[in-house]
Amino acid sequence: MLNNWVIYGDMNVYKHIFITATTILLFGLLISTGEAFAQEMDTIEVKQSVFVMDFSASHKKHKKAAKSFTDDFETKIIATEKYDVLPRRGYVNILRAIKIEDEIFGISRLPTDLKDSLIIKKTDAVFFGRLTLDEASGEFELEVKLQPLDLNKPVLKKAQLTFKLGIIDDNESRKLITSDMIKLLYNKEYISIKEEQLDIIEEKLSTYRARVKEVIDVYEEKIDYLLMLPENKLKPHLAEIEQKREIFNSIWNDLNNNRRKYIKNFGMHWGEASRTALKYVYSETMDDFHPKFKSYLNYLQTRINNHRMEKFRSNKKRKEAKNALAIEIKHELVKILDEDYYTDVDKKINAFLDALGEEIIEDLKEHN
Known part of the structure; x- marks a missing residue:
């Protein structure tokens, strides 16, 4: 009985030790997992929460146009994916109560119930817009700013542009004006994105041209072996040529298979004229x-x-x-890079890239 009890007691001890160790291990895992999760959360970019206030107009007859600018601007801001944009439809009743003649272009002018609601929603900032007609010049001025809900903080972004009175009722013109306003507000970001897109295209096209040259070089170097060596000594030379051709085909497949994506992404930030120019360069090359x-x-x-x-x-x-x-083939290989069908493409690619590089320089000058 005693022996049985001792054995049973020992088992309880082991069981207790096992449970304790397991608990410590699980607790440690929870802590480390929690720390890892916290670190991961720290790396996630938290978007600012913003609200787009109805744009004001200097005259009630332009209120409809101001409303259209508001809608277009909100759509464009959502499309940038820079913010969590609070939908204005949730504030219809509050916005309707605002008088037409009231000009709300700052946090201090927000109706109290709207401001309180935005605070509850933990809104970070509000976009304000103002449409003003200069009777003397016959031009509208559109001004937009992003102001934190906290009045102690400075205005985050501000831009203004002018346009002719005659295009105020044209839907397409308003959308273009709104796009220009977004670009003005985010000029630095847009230049950075344009540079990034240009770098991608330049790297792809430059790589393609470099791979063409590598294929030509390897054939020129190996042609004597290819023509004369017996099969049993040819393998390493064929392998080197095959490697160069595979690398060459790889960049071509990338450019060709992703053609629509590259052109679309490029055009989104560079505009239709540059997109068309890239399509032409693509066609000439591919x-x-x-x-x-x-x-x-x-x-x-x-x-x-x-x-x-x-x-x-x-x-x-x-x-x-x-x-x-061998002499004939070497002559042909060298001549390829001098042939019109290659040099023309080379010139067109260089002209295309140079023009875009100049545009970036002008953008930077304009911003500074």
Whole structure:
């Protein structure tokens, strides 16, 4: 009985130790997981919560246009994905109560019930807009600012632009004006994004041209071996050529398979004219030069294979034929980079990239 009790007691001790150790381990895991989660949360960008106040107008007959600008601006701001935008439809009754002649262009002028509601919603800032007609010049001024709900904090963003009276009722013109306003408010960000998109396209096109040159170079370097070496010694040279061609095909596949995405993303930030220019460069490179170059490489490989299979009366004749063909092919390879169908594409790519680079410089000058 005693022995049984001792064994049972020992088992309880072990069980207790196991439970304690498991508890400590789980507690440690919870702490480490919590810390990891907290660190992850720290890295997540928390968007500011904003509200777009109805734009005010200097005259009640332009209130409808101001309302259209408000709607267009809210849509554009949501599309930027920079903020959590509180939907104005939840404040219809409050906004309706505001008199037409009231000009609300700052936190201090917000109706108390609206401001209280925004505070409850933990809103960070409010966009205000003001549409003013200068009778003398016949031009409208549109001014927009983003002001924190906390009056002790400075205005976050502010921009203004002018446009002719005659286009106020044109829907398409208003949308373009709104787009211009967004660009003014986020000029630095837009320039940065444009530079990023330009860098992507420049890197892709430059890589493609570099890969073309690498394929030409490797064939020029290996052509004597390809024409003369026996099969058992040819493998490392073929492997090197295959590697260069695979790398070349890889950049082409990237450019070709992602053509729509690259052009679309580029056009979103550079505009229609630059998007069209990129489409043209793409077409000249992918649809014109590349098929010609690929066709030449296939033709080159056929000639190499034919030479290797050809029967010669003597090794001397084989060597003479090899030397003649090698010289001919090397001449062709060098000439490719001087041919119109390559140099034209090269010039067009350079002109395209140079023009966009100049535009970036002008954007930076204008901003500064």
